Amino acid sequence: MSPTTTIRIAIDAMGGDKGPAEVAHGVYLAARASRQVHFLLVGDPTVLEPALAHLKPPCENLELVPATQVIEMEDAPATALKRKPDSSLVVAARLVKEQKADALVTIANSGAAMTVSLLSWGRIKGVSRPAIAVPLPSLQGPVVLIDAGANVDCDPNNLFEFAIMGSVYAEQVLGIKNPRVGLVSNGEEEVKGNSLVKRTHTLFQQSMQSSPPFHFTGNVEGRDIFRGDVDVAVCDGFVGNVILKTAEGTAEMIQAMLKQELTSQAWKKLFAAPLASSIRGLGKRLHYSAFGGAPMLGVNGICIIGHGRSDHVAVANACRAAERSAQHTLIDTIRQRICDPPPPPPAV
Numbered sequence: 001m002s003p004t005t006t007i008r009i010a011i012d013a014m015g016g017d018k019g020p021a022e023v024a025h026g027v028y029l030a031a032r033a034s035r036q037v038h039f040l041l042v043g044d045p046t047v048l049e050p051a052l053a054h055l056k057p058p059c060e061n062l063e064l065v066p067a068t069q070v071i072e073m074e075d076a077p078a079t080a081l082k083r084k085p086d087s088s089l090v091v092a093a094r095l096v097k098e099q100k101a102d103a104l105v106t107i108a109n110s111g112a113a114m115t116v117s118l119l120s121w122g123r124i125k126g127v128s129r130p131a132i133a134v135p136l137p138s139l140q141g142p143v144v145l146i147d148a149g150a151n152v153d154c155d156p157n158n159l160f161e162f163a164i165m166g167s168v169y170a171e172q173v174l175g176i177k178n179p180r181v182g183l184v185s186n187g188e189e190e191v192k193g194n195s196l197v198k199r200t201h202t203l204f205q206q207s208m209q210s211s212p213p214f215h216f217t218g219n220v221e222g223r224d225i226f227r228g229d230v231d232v233a234v235c236d237g238f239v240g241n242v243i244l245k246t247a248e249g250t251a252e253m254i255q256a257m258l259k260q261e262l263t264s265q266a267w268k269k270l271f272a273a274p275l276a277s278s279i280r281g282l283g284k285r286l287h288y289s290a291f292g293g294a295p296m297l298g299v300n301g302i303c304i305i306g307h308g309r310s311d312h313v314a315v316a317n318a319c320r321a322a323e324r325s326a327q328h329t330l331i332d333t334i335r336q337r338i339c340d341p342p343p344p345p346p347a348v
Helices: 020-033 045-053 077-083 088-097 110-121 156-172 195-207 222-227 237-263 266-286 312-327 330-339
Strands: 007-012 037-043 062-066 103-106 131-136 143-146 180-184 215-220 232-234 293-297 303-306
Touching (some): 020 037, 037 045, 045 062, 088 110, 103 312, 110 293, 131 156, 131 237, 143 156, 143 237, 156 195, 156 293, 180 195, 180 237, 195 215, 222 237, 293 312, 303 312
Parallel strands (some): 007 037, 007 103, 037 062
Antiparallel strands (some): 131 143, 131 293, 293 303
């Protein structure tokens, strides 16, 4: 994409635990920071117009697109597309399909986001299942965890595609040169793992013999992810979601325990003020808002899914993640890596 080309990002404003006003605030911050991007805020005007009226000065690159319906948590995603054609998520996805937007950002539940984007845009040719790629913090920088919950039951070929897509995202969007891909297992040895992991490991090794589509470094354990020993950690969505939720809970526990320790006794409070800046910095590095959102890779369009608890900072960062994805030829590169190389050898 040319640097002078205006990127258009459609944002589903009606999802999220904190409400549309919080989403509008985050999009406003992103619009103020990225003048070359045009933001299409999709949702109920009676709710969003008052929210935007409080944000000064107004942004010319922020436009309100009306949508009268909302996909609720209890709605079945597959039927919501037909029953609620004017919902904010469906309208935002339609803008991408009609090439009126280059990317979609939603704070809706991941199931609805996956279903609507998949049914609206279809899959990239050669991709059997889309996957959620979540950037996680590590001691060495971001690590892409894929799949983080879209597919709880997978076969080796699915994980092979996840490895390609995660590698492309790490390289194209996160700027990691020749990203190291690891297969999540209960041990680094080749003989470790369940049947899926062992079969996938064999498949990955066979694919490295000629024109490797990614840089496979072997099995990795959960601790290796946060040490930064790999750049892309590949697993099925069941394992990935457990890793993701465990990481979130651990980060919250660490912050809470630090606060408890520093305020438990009077003499410890003397150290609280000098350490406050470092604690805040640690919290920002561990918090999900640092990356803002996770891409749904494999659908034929850019879809960034934000955390349900996203505040305005996380929403703004999700918009920036969509901008970075649109700036790079993410979809085209995935398509080339999936389709152009010879197919992987048969899974054993």
